[in-house]
Amino acid sequence: MNAFILSIQEIIDNLKVNSETVDMQVIEKIADEIIARKRVFVYGAGRSGLVAKAFAQRLMHIGIESYVIGETINPSVKPGNIVLLVSGSGETTSTVAIGDKAKKVGALVISVTTRPDSSLARLSDIVLQVSGKTKLMEKKSYAPFTSLFDTACLAILDSIAALIMEKLGIDESVIAERHANVE
């Protein structure tokens, strides 16, 4: 088998591991806090940032006010708003700096990381641990650097969005209405 097949199989296996080991109480808590607080800012550097943006866009689609820290339309964070940060290592410079600042303005900080003992996790109010290979880990793998973490995060965050939709009693017609039509 070539590296393509081995890589995609490893991504699937890692998703299965995550679906069995992810802390469902944390998943429920994140969904409930997003529904209750209604206003979510996300940030991540590099590919973690792309995953964070995909989640922010989905939240917008289902009617949750969401923003990407660092993009153009990024208003002030108010006390009680959610700041959700994605970093595999939990040590990314800008992500940790933003987490610190978010705590100071009174936000609820949620982090998505492989390392519950990282700087980012320690400053967070809620930590969602995702299994995957990160920059600081050495595990031999056919999926390139951080791919396991990134795909697992995307699948988990999208599935949190599905849970929020279920809790709010909305379906995809809501998304179709809000989805960008000029792009």
Add this chain to the structure above:
Amino acid sequence: MNAFILSIQEIIDNLKVNSETVDMQVIEKIADEIIARKRVFVYGAGRSGLVAKAFAQRLMHIGIESYVIGETINPSVKPGNIVLLVSGSGETTSTVAIGDKAKKVGALVISVTTRPDSSLARLSDIVLQVSGKTKLMEKKSYAPFTSLFDTACLAILDSIAALIMEKLGIDESVIAERHANVE
């Protein structure tokens, strides 16, 4: 004098020309439409896109709902919303395609361009002509390619924001309240 001094002088001179020749009726009309319609989408490619984003961010600061087409948090354009497009040449592929699509969904299309006879200008409801050198022009200049257009656009759009603030009776304390505090 070196090229730095010549370039900055040329930028200043071009700003002066624009401040004297820009169509004040169009400026007033754009400010009034933004205040009346309340929801503005912007787009531009390359440096024109950066100028468009700077305007969108300022609009957000002063309380106008604004979005950047192509960024993460970009909902659907509704009939009557404003789509403001920046293109020096008025012929940029994606900008013209987005203008066409915006017309189809019933948006009011405002274009900012040097060329009132361009494809973009022809499809627009309101055309703001800005003087400057563009990709399609040959004028000898010390300011690099498109710099005259970009700086004039930024100054003019920021000054439209100042006019909107005056019309709404708001001052900079509103901006300070809305300006990103976690970035």
Add this chain to the structure above:
Amino acid sequence: MNAFILSIQEIIDNLKVNSETVDMQVIEKIADEIIARKRVFVYGAGRSGLVAKAFAQRLMHIGIESYVIGETINPSVKPGNIVLLVSGSGETTSTVAIGDKAKKVGALVISVTTRPDSSLARLSDIVLQVSGKTKLMEKKSYAPFTSLFDTACLAILDSIAALIMEKLGIDESVIAERHANVE
């Protein structure tokens, strides 16, 4: 079972379907063309754009010159360069417009889409069909709108990167060397 579990299971199932049905000749062809042509531009709108960016960043990590159309550092496309476009529906306005323009300048256009009969696929030199739910499909699903397509694309494109790494005989130490260290 709640919507979270159902959604993540559906994402895994869709990945399995893709791993079994994806056209391996197309996968090999894309890897070979990227290695041969060395310079790749990517584009997609919305979440498809985020997936395209994740691939471009991975290509940069493994030493392939890559660019994102619409980002700041985006030089001119030369004849023979690759333009890789992601669109579930294959009908996104800006993506089709960019595909048309890319053909005109002599690029090799690769599209990643669910619909081999779409406008985008028809103008492309190579079409990679990915299974998933798209904006234009009606299939009942627990994973939100386009999530199946997006996660499958991310996994498939990352696995193409793994295949390129195998073909080039490089490992993750190359990525560690190139990965952003100031972010």
Add this chain to the structure above:
Amino acid sequence: MNAFILSIQEIIDNLKVNSETVDMQVIEKIADEIIARKRVFVYGAGRSGLVAKAFAQRLMHIGIESYVIGETINPSVKPGNIVLLVSGSGETTSTVAIGDKAKKVGALVISVTTRPDSSLARLSDIVLQVSGKTKLMEKKSYAPFTSLFDTACLAILDSIAALIMEKLGIDESVIAERHANVE
């Protein structure tokens, strides 16, 4: 006179002040370092980031390898590379954090700010002081918040690009060759 005219006049006046007071030795030094070191990373938050991106794009146009920290194609900073940071106040969280990290990896840090006594300026190797109103200043002005700083920075950085072009003996035909043709 309405706020539009007053604002654009104030922007022009501020540009004149800057053209007369900017430290030409610092301007020359920045141009020379960029030519010598050949590889430049830029960053700024909010509108300062847009100005930084405009400069990075112009550098790419004139053949200098440039990157935007936070965008997709952002490789590792090597010792001796330039990291150029824009922040009016010089106290923006992420900008200062990135400046600190850049120093640690051995980059030459250039900051563009109104405040030579700021945290950002103090950690920088070269400080370019630009006059304008910033978030931390109280000066009464008709141009909205930070507009004076942003427009002056754009004009000054574009004029540094003009100086680099003069020093390298290249003209706009180089830009036309490199400017994005698919966008």
